[in-house]
Amino acid sequence: MPGGSFLKSTAVRLAVIYIVLFVTASLGANIAAYQMVVSFLDERLNANVQERYREIASAFDARGLQGAVDMIDNHGPAIRGQETIYALRNPAGELLAGSNRFSDTPSGYSILEPDDHHGSVSHYKLFKGPLGPNTLVVGINSGDTDELARIVLISFGWATAIVLSMGMAGAAILAYRTRHRISSLTQIAHAIGHGELSRRLPVSSRMDEIDILSAEINVALARLESSVAALKQVTTDVAHDLKTPIGRTFLVLEDALNAHAVDEMRIGVETALEELRSIANTFDALLRIAQIEARSRTARFTAFDLCDVVGEIYETYEVIAAEEGYQLTMRDAVNGGWINGDPDLIRQLLTNLLSNAMRHTPVGSRIWLDVSREDGQVLLNIADNGPGISDEDRAQVFDRFYRVEKSRTTAGSGLGLSLVKAIAELHGAAVTLADNNPGLRVVVRFQELRA
Numbered sequence: 001m002p003g004g005s006f007l008k009s010t011a012v013r014l015a016v017i018y019i020v021l022f023v024t025a026s027l028g029a030n031i032a033a034y035q036m037v038v039s040f041l042d043e044r045l046n047a048n049v050q051e052r053y054r055e056i057a058s059a060f061d062a063r064g065l066q067g068a069v070d071m072i073d074n075h076g077p078a079i080r081g082q083e084t085i086y087a088l089r090n091p092a093g094e095l096l097a098g099s100n101r102f103s104d105t106p107s108g109y110s111i112l113e114p115d116d117h118h119g120s121v122s123h124y125k126l127f128k129g130p131l132g133p134n135t136l137v138v139g140i141n142s143g144d145t146d147e148l149a150r151i152v153l154i155s156f157g158w159a160t161a162i163v164l165s166m167g168m169a170g171a172a173i174l175a176y177r178t179r180h181r182i183s184s185l186t187q188i189a190h191a192i193g194h195g196e197l198s199r200r201l202p203v204s205s206r207m208d209e210i211d212i213l214s215a216e217i218n219v220a221l222a223r224l225e226s227s228v229a230a231l232k233q234v235t236t237d238v239a240h241d242l243k244t245p246i247g248r249t250f251l252v253l254e255d256a257l258n259a260h261a262v263d264e265m266r267i268g269v270e271t272a273l274e275e276l277r278s279i280a281n282t283f284d285a286l287l288r289i290a291q292i293e294a295r296s297r298t299a300r301f302t303a304f305d306l307c308d309v310v311g312e313i314y315e316t317y318e319v320i321a322a323e324e325g326y327q328l329t330m331r332d333a334v335n336g337g338w339i340n341g342d343p344d345l346i347r348q349l350l351t352n353l354l355s356n357a358m359r360h361t362p363v364g365s366r367i368w369l370d371v372s373r374e375d376g377q378v379l380l381n382i383a384d385n386g387p388g389i390s391d392e393d394r395a396q397v398f399d400r401f402y403r404v405e406k407s408r409t410t411a412g413s414g415l416g417l418s419l420v421k422a423i424a425e426l427h428g429a430a431v432t433l434a435d436n437n438p439g440l441r442v443v444v445r446f447q448e449l450r451a
Helices: 010-074 143-193 209-258 262-293 306-323 343-359 416-426
Strands: 084-089 095-098 108-112 124-131 134-141 302-305 327-330 338-341 366-374 377-384 430-435 440-447
Touching: 010 084, 010 095, 010 124, 010 134, 010 143, 143 209, 209 262, 302 306, 306 327, 306 343, 306 366, 306 377, 338 343, 338 440, 343 366, 343 377, 343 416, 343 440, 416 430
Parallel strands: 327 366
Antiparallel strands: 084 095, 084 134, 108 124, 124 134, 302 338, 366 377, 377 440, 430 440
């Protein structure tokens, strides 16, 4: 089974996308931070220039032009590498004090580039303002500010590089582990797809999204395995249960074919028809069970009173039971045992349970019907005082074609209780078997429909 390209795997693509998004966000944040730092340093530089300018202006105000010239001369001539430079000019533009190395400086703040002052590696921040009738230009070397900005820029660059490197390494590890994990799941899924339904996807203790998905798939696989096993068992049971009646039908038809009297042929054909009806009834029951289990019978669901349906069945079966030698009684039922479901299917369920009770109890037995309410549920009870069912058989009587009587001499297909279970599950009800001391009690618990 091909594993696919590593670079084209979903884990790698997701890792690359997250790295790109993270690095983009990191670069954006670093650029914004760098701009804030540069803006702050520029404001500090402007403040320093203004401070120098105000010092000369204060000297001019205190001692006149000569005081300003003396302070500029005390600060020294503007030489290469000096931190602060000055240029004081009269209204005619003649230099009175300071450096004569720059001219045509615009008013306000401006920048003196390095090429303009003999190859200095840093620029100067200049401020030109009036000093009485004269003009004063003050400039401060921005070397320290430029160096600090460069350090910040390099720091952001290294931080981005480290984040990118660690992100790529982490993404590669994550992509490899995720791909390895998915590859393991794929191999198991491949094996399951080729018939190994007992295999299950691994689920770790982390219970992340993949583990939750694997757990749900394992539940579905368990149900699928159970369904396939049931299908195989049904196939085997159908072949086993239909082999005998089909064989008898062949024998009866052969005898009828070889019969000389018309009456003998008629009897043979009628017997064969009875066997065929039994086979048809078996297939009809299987079809009904399949339809019910496929949830295709919920369209006719409606709210109804279970007591009314039980009363109808009781009136019908009371006469039938009496004719066959059984005593069928109905205890006082509660009023308003409302449930949501298909009344016809509930009649089928109750009919199967009553037929099953009369078939597996001796003549003269008593059978009780009862409807009650308990903890928000409506309980349908069918009990008898017959021989009951063993604990071993109770666990299997709802399986298709299972019959307590292993000799299979009693009429029936072994599908009655399977149909009962399917109808109950369709209605969200639970069927339980219990001892009636003596006999068997079947309890079907429906959710009560609240007004």
